[in-house]
Amino acid sequence: MSQHTTLEKIINQDPVFGQLSFDDHEQVVFCNDKDTGLKAIIGIHNTVLGPALGGTRMWQYDNEWAALNDALRLSRGMTFKSAITGLNLGGGKAVIIGDAKTQKTPEMMRRFGEFVHSLSGKYITAEDVGMTTGDMDTVREVTPYVTGISQEKGGAGNPSPITAYGVFMGMKAAAKYKYGSDVLEDKVVYVEGIGNVGETLVEYLTQEGAQVHIADINQDRLEEVSAKYGAKIYTGADLHAEKMDIYAPCALGATVNDNTIQKLQADIVAGAANNQLADEGKHGMLLQQRGIVYAPDFLINAGGIINVYAELEGYDRSEIMRKTENIYTTTIEILNKAQENGVTTHTAALQIAQARIDARRQENRG
């Protein structure tokens, strides 16, 4: 499904409860502050396993429908991410509408923090695209319901390198499943989006001797990362049609869609971006039919949430790394389970996550 088709579809739905991406969300909060120009949406999908934790994304959305759709999709994804990772957290996510480079101010972040605070801990925020640990420090000035704050302020620091490590583990597991070996030396890997997570992933991959190609809309970033790690800058017109072993989407979501899926020549899709499949059911199935192994995004990009969870639970760096490394084992289990049960890898991962939520709901009722 292209972004445009998605927009056409969502505009024709009822505003909130009838939205395409509405999936029994518990609460959706619209935040507005004239003085700071803040326009934000907080999606709280599910709190059965614990408070809804998920980052805040600041993005210049085409319109409010696109922002709402993102908040709904991302918060739902967090529910399943935490559930499959075994964390006692629910799923939530916030989006701020605007350009993070030109419109974000400390006053806006504090005002946003006050809105988060008004939810009394039901939603706990963190950083996502367009946010920094510095922004989370600012939010911390007005609410304790924030993670991903700097180490100087007592937090676990930037989660992105840990996320990249988890993605690397998931990618290796997918390689083990597909090729019988998890060694990525000489594998041709295209990393699309070399921001906070993408860059560290490139570092891991080049260290292992993979042939890494990088793509980004930010030319300065491309040159910087290429110079640092020797990755090749992609200059072609259609990355998704290139012959490659592994496609690593690390920019925004929905890059596996009606337009790209038929062109993809990769053996494996494994990346950091949330919601990589524009349509989970349809595109998960199409990948499977084409023999492309898909390492579910919400499973392999959980390093960041493991890192911020440490701030709440108080465990240390070695425990964070151990839990993140475990993504390798879980990915192998999910890929095998999908094959045994004849379902897509995405569905297999969802089923396990949902079973954990259902069991807890039963316990809570009992």
Ligand SMILES: NC(=O)c1ccc[n+]([C@@H]2O[C@H](COP(=O)([O-])OP(=O)(O)OC[C@H]3O[C@@H](n4cnc5c(N)ncnc54)[C@H](O)[C@@H]3O)[C@@H](O)[C@H]2O)c1
């Ligand atoms: N940071 C984390 O710990 C974390 C955790 C889980 C999931 N994720 C997801 O991983 C992805 C990347 O996160 P990040 O923190 O690295 O974000 P980031 O903002 O640091 O990096 C995103 C990069 O993608 C590039 N980009 C944007 N649109 C693009 C396009 N159309 N083509 C190519 N490049 C494009 C941007 O220029 C930027 O360099 C996001 O989808 C995020 O939700 C991040």
